[in-house]
Amino acid sequence: LNRFDAEAVRRDFPALDQIVNDNALVYLDNAATTQKPDAVIDAVGDYYRNDNANVHRAAHALSGRATAAFEAARSKLARFINSAGTEELIWTRGTTEAINLVAGSWGRANIAAGDKVLVTELEHHSNIVPWQLLAQEKGAQLVVLPVTDRGELDLDALETLLDERVKLVALSHASNALGTLNPVEAVIAKARSVGAKVLVDGAQGAAHWPVDVQALGCDFYAFSGHKMFGPTGIGALWGRRDLLDAMPPYQGGGEMIERVSFSGTTFNSLPYKFEAGTPNIAGAIGLGAAVDYIESLDRSAAAQHEAALLDYALQRAADCGGLTRVGAPQRAASIYSFLVDGAHPGDVGMLLDQQGVAVRTGHHCAQPLMERFAIPGTVRASFSFYNTFADVDRLFAALEKARRLLF
Numbered sequence: 001l002n003r004f005d006a007e008a009v010r011r012d013f014p015a016l017d018q019i020v021n022d023n024a025l026v027y028l029d030n031a032a033t034t035q036k037p038d039a040v041i042d043a044v045g046d047y048y049r050n051d052n053a054n055v056h057r058a059a060h061a062l063s064g065r066a067t068a069a070f071e072a073a074r075s076k077l078a079r080f081i082n083s084a085g086t087e088e089l090i091w092t093r094g095t096t097e098a099i100n101l102v103a104g105s106w107g108r109a110n111i112a113a114g115d116k117v118l119v120t121e122l123e124h125h126s127n128i129v130p131w132q133l134l135a136q137e138k139g140a141q142l143v144v145l146p147v148t149d150r151g152e153l154d155l156d157a158l159e160t161l162l163d164e165r166v167k168l169v170a171l172s173h174a175s176n177a178l179g180t181l182n183p184v185e186a187v188i189a190k191a192r193s194v195g196a197k198v199l200v201d202g203a204q205g206a207a208h209w210p211v212d213v214q215a216l217g218c219d220f221y222a223f224s225g226h227k228m229f230g231p232t233g234i235g236a237l238w239g240r241r242d243l244l245d246a247m248p249p250y251q252g253g254g255e256m257i258e259r260v261s262f263s264g265t266t267f268n269s270l271p272y273k274f275e276a277g278t279p280n281i282a283g284a285i286g287l288g289a290a291v292d293y294i295e296s297l298d299r300s301a302a303a304q305h306e307a308a309l310l311d312y313a314l315q316r317a318a319d320c321g322g323l324t325r326v327g328a329p330q331r332a333a334s335i336y337s338f339l340v341d342g343a344h345p346g347d348v349g350m351l352l353d354q355q356g357v358a359v360r361t362g363h364h365c366a367q368p369l370m371e372r373f374a375i376p377g378t379v380r381a382s383f384s385f386y387n388t389f390a391d392v393d394r395l396f397a398a399l400e401k402a403r404r405l406l407f
């Protein structure tokens, strides 16, 4: 029995309650970004209304309050992913900047000519391009772990691709394009056995499942606030303290220094060494509120509800016919990525939008994966716990109508 009350939860999200193109909005683009609960919107508004000041610097009350709230948010997020300490949690603009930080700092210091960086075929561009740039700069090699027809990582191929020249394995917790939940623990164990470090792109992880970076055993975990009900422009890099300590700064500026003189500069301690300039204070506070919100829910019931939505969508799709799912991962986030046979995904997306149903179409920033399946893109319906079975019904009613208009 699923007791998750999605109807009650969705009332916390004001943007869900609106009319789009003469229809009640059905928001199924949660893998791109989730909507924000009132608690997050209020936390950001309250900060600007009452406490706005720069952090860590001025000796006045507002700055003290801003600093306390900013650092409290860091503590919440660190605890949320079970970081060993707050100094291992570095604020970034999001997953993309977190990965670029590792490539630009750890990568530049540790990757040499002839070394290999292993990524997977289902990565988002943000977990491909920074490694490609690094490999080009260093004369290193980018190695690609293929996926099977189901859209799952080919673990047999991993055995042959991993050798002691692989210095880093960079893989996503879950695929944003197909939903595939990757066996990260198994990959991490194998990568460690050849001495490679592991970065997990957690953009699609943190919103759906409890993340425990210590249990995972990875070296770096990158994620975005806006995909877990927090504001845009804020996210984090978690890294193992010994690695972060040894890494050179990523950007130079205020806040990241200990002492500056023209004869040389010394750098601040963790995490500030990697936080040059005035940070996204409001964003961090909003993300702290998002953590509180997520933790106020029954997370396992929420995850079960999301899984039930996907099961229901797959069943409706089978009944409906004329739809082809792309990949069929056995363990997956609540993402249904598909094609309407004979139609371009972009046309389908437009016809759904006209009926108030928001999905994402296209390559989902995973062009190599689209190439693997020899398709230009997919239609992607990605569910969150605030979606309902009625939303799934609306999707399929809209698809039926789109087909009548197209064919």
Ligand code: PMP
Pocket: 031, 032, 093, 094, 095, 096, 097, 124, 126, 127, 172, 174, 175, 176, 201, 203, 204, 224, 365
């Ligand atoms: N990796 C994955 C798997 C993603 O889904 C996304 C966002 N679509 C990113 C990385 C990039 O995240 P951001 O744009 O928030 O930096």
